Amino acid sequence: MHAPAQHRPTSRLAAAIVAGWLGLGLPAWAVSPFVLQDIRIEGLQRTEAGTVFASLPFRVGDTYNDDKGAAALRALFATGLFKDVRLEVTGQVVVVVIEERPIIASVDFTGTSEFDRDTLVKALKDVGIGEGQPFDRGLADRAEQELKRQYLTRSYYGAEVVTTITPIERNRVNVSFAVNEGGIARIGEIRITGSQAFSESTLLAELDLTAGGVMTWYTKSDRYSRAKLNADLETLRAWYLNRGYLEFVVESTQVAISPDKQSISITINVREGQQYTVTAVRLSGNYLGKDDEFKSLVTIKPGEPYRSEAVNDTQRAFTDRFGLFGFAFARVEAVPQVDRNTGRVQVQLNADPGRRVYVRRINVAGNSRTRDEVIRRELRQLESAWYDGARIQLSRDRVNRLGYFSEAEFDTSEVPGTFDQVDLTMNVTEKPTGSLLLGATFSSAEKLSFNFAVKQDNVFGSGQYLGVELNTGKLARTLVLSHVNPYFTEDGISRTVDVFYRTNRPLNSQGEDYQLVTPGASVRFGVPFSELDTVFFGIGAERTTIKAANALPEVYFRQRAQFGDTSSSVPLTLGWQRDGRDSALVPNKGLYQRVNVEWGVAGDTRYLRSNYQIQQYIPLSKRFTLGLNGEFGWGQGLGGRDYPVFKNFYGGGLGTVRAFDQNSLGAVDVTGAYLGGNRRLNLNAELYVPFPGVGNDRTLRIFGYADAGNVWREGEKIGDSSENPIRMSAGVGLSWISPVGPLKLSWGQPLRYARTDRIQRFQFQIGTAF
Known part of the structure; x- marks a missing residue:
């Protein structure tokens, strides 16, 4: 093989093979087979010669013929690197003449306000357009078609794309796409025809797609896409099937766009069929001799309309129960046997447990940041153990409860070459686990105050928590540093370390300048006693100094007289927590409980302080949620010593009784100071409803609330006493999971209050994630 030739006679094969390979109707001049003595390549600029030689179906010393020449051309064009290829024969030498395709030097976009550049660059790479890749006009x-498709997904049906190719030096090109996005095509009308049993408005309320409205700027539910329409059609089918309409079908859909491509109308034609009532449920197949056990799992009720949700729940319960016994691939088929004359249906459940298997290996995928061990220590299914559906479900729930992942699911795959082994793969999708919280309140006492917190729930992917909290209020300033290691021991015992510095100025109507300064630290351990229950215990140390000016309240005089300006405390803590809510951010159902007891066992003070809280979320319907909260706190001095005033409970404001100023409830000293008390009661109720116009979106909701509660000092009667009665308030609010984090606004009106109370009607809180 030699360098490119400088002179060669006209080839007998140059036009013949090219014309024949391209299928042109030109005369072909065949070459007689011969033994190759050399192969030469001309025209290469960037491509390695080895790439060309590797594509050729012949080598020096091989017998060359027309078929091999045609195969060489096909192979070289198939690489996608060359704009033109020719083969020329000189004697017993084949010369490969190459014209390389230009390389894309840059890809630019203009007029693309709807998409960021990275999204479009990634989409074009999937079709072969990207920096450093060969270019041709077909690509x-x-x-252009891919860019238009991207805009169609966001209802830009009038988008136009113009491509400009600019050649530059060294056989390169710049590719520029000028986009005229046009306007968004919005849904102007959705019609459902053929429905008899239910009104059109009832059915439209079940769809996520809506016609344009006041709030569609936020929900974007008036933007059409075929995927969204298909999802809504499935929702409609499921809705009817869950009400006994087994023969319901969507007969057709028509989507029409206006000539200016700005408005879309959708018509859905349905046929309901008749409603069927369940008369009997029968089990058939192999139930491992545990038929009665499986019958207890049936939620399909004879005498009621056929409900697909009940059927699906029963199938799922059967499959899960088979999984408890190691049958990973059990199949449960529900066969409705309908009688059209009477409108009745019998449901037959056919079960085939398959074979029992055990888990060979458990893999973890998708965790680019979180360490494998953080996930694996939550797994309750073991490798080389029998497949256990309950343990797998529990493992998934525990990984989800970590809060590090937006999604965590198991995939099950058979092991090739075996009949009784499976591999499990835990697929996770990581989400931001840091948070930046900013809260603000406004009142006549504190004016505008801010709360600031930086938290990282999964620092360095270790599963540990690190946080800094800062409160800049006029009455209360706090700096807290916290670290939580959820697996301080291999058995799952957690350790929490807090270091804090608090400055507290009790609310005082006369504005006197005195404050409590408390530095301290604590360590707490959490012991999991069950999958849902955790018991906490710990110890701390703190010192409280009373920095006084004039008009010091009487209780602080007594405190200082008994312990001096500075008093120390060594509290032991004991707590219990159970969290059964379906979501900590937007809970819809579930129960949450916690108990905490603090016992001052050493130092200057001796006391007992306890607090119990219970929350219950009740789904009233698909869109309405009732939230109930109750909290009771109690404190008592021990060993003949007074209960320390700086351990008092306070009421009023966020988290207690809204519409009252922060910490303003309870008895008032003669100096005008709000002192709190050693006992506290809070009762709260919230009813969440969708914001008008947002459909099924739960990220934006309004709520009405009713609060009741108060704090009481030693000697005061708890409850509805004339001296210090329970305060009540009611109001409305807005809850929004905004792009910058959870936002909550509330406005309220006191319903029962005392002359000394301060009113705070409006408050808000906002957070963001990074």
Whole structure:
């Protein structure tokens, strides 16, 4: 093989093979087979010669013929690197003449306000357009179509794309896409025809797609896409099937767009069929001799309309129960046997447990940041153990409860070559686990105050928590540093370390300048006694100094007289927590409980302080949620010593009784100071409803609330006493999971209050994630 030739006679094969390979109707001049003595390549600029030689179906010393020449051309064009290829024969030498395709030097976009550049660059790479890749006009056309497809997904039906190719030095090109996005095509009308049993408005309320409205700027539910329409059609089918309409079908859908491509109308034609009532449920197949056990799992009720949800729940319960016994691939088929004359249906459940298997290996995928061990220590299914559906479900729930992942699911795959082994793969999708919290309140006492917190729940992917909290209020300033290691021991015992510095100025109507300064630290351990229950215990140390000016309240005089300006405390803590809510951010159902007891066992003070809280979320319907909260706190001095005033409970404001100023409830000293008390009661109720116009979106909701509660000092009667009665308030609010984090606004009106109370009607809180 030699360098490119400088002179060669006209080839007998140059036009013949090219014309024959391209299928042109030109005369072909065949070459007689000969033994190759050399192969030469001309025209290469960037491509390695080895790439060309590797594509050729012949080598020096081989017998060359027309078929091999045609195969060489096909192979070289298939690489996608060359714009033109020719083969020329000189004697017993084949010369490969190459014209390389230009390389894309840059890809630019103009007029693309709807998409960021990275999204479009990634989409074009999937069709072969990207920096450093070979270019041809066919790829540019495909790129234009891909860009238009991207805009169609967001209802830009009038988007136009113009491609400009600019050649530059060294056989390169710049590719520029000028986009005229046009306007968004919005849904102007959705019609459902053929429905008899239910009104059109009832059915439209079940769809996520809506016609344009006041709030569609936020929900974007008036933007059409085929995927969204298909999802809504499935929702409609499920809705009817869950009400006994087994023969319901969507007969057709029509989607029409206006000539200016700005408005879309959708018509859905349905046929309901008749409603069927369940008369009997029968089990058939192999139930492992545990038929009665499986019958207890049936939620399909004879005498009621056929409900697909009940059927699906029963199938799922059967499959899960088979999984408890190691049958990973059990199949449960529900066969409705309908009688059209009477409108009745019998449901037959056919079960085939398959074979029993055990888990060979458990893999973890998708965790680019979180360490494998953080996930694996939550797994309750063991490798080389029998497949256990309950343990797998529990493992998934525990990983989800970590809060590090937006999604965590198991995939099950058979092991090739075996009949009784499976591999499990835990697929996770990581989400931001840091948070930046900013809260603000406004009142006549504190004016505008801010709360600031930086928290990282999964620092360095270790599963540990690290946080800094800062409160800049006029009455209360706090700096807290916290670290939580959820697996301080291999058995799952957690350790929490807090270091804090608090400055507290009790609310005082006369504005006197005195404050409590408390530095301290604590360590707490959490012991999991069950999958849902955790018991906490710990110890701390703190010192409280009373920095006084004039008009010091009487209780602080007594405190200082008994312990001095500075008093120390060594509290032991004991607590219990159970969290059964379906979501900590937007709970819809579930129960949450916690108990905490603090016992001052050493230092200057001796006391007992306890607090119990219970929350219950009740789904009233698909869109309405009732939240109930109750909290009771109690404190008592021990060993003949007074209960320390700086351990008092306070009421009023966020988290207690809204519409009252922060910490303003309870008895008032003669100096005008709000002192709190050693006992506290809070009762709260919230009813969440969708914001008008947002459909099924739960990220934006309004709520009405009713609060009741108060704090009481030693000697005061708890409850509805004339001296210090329970305060009540009611109001409305807005809850929004905004792009910058959870936002909550509330406005309220006191319903029962005392002359000394301060009113705070409006408050808000906002957070963001990074």
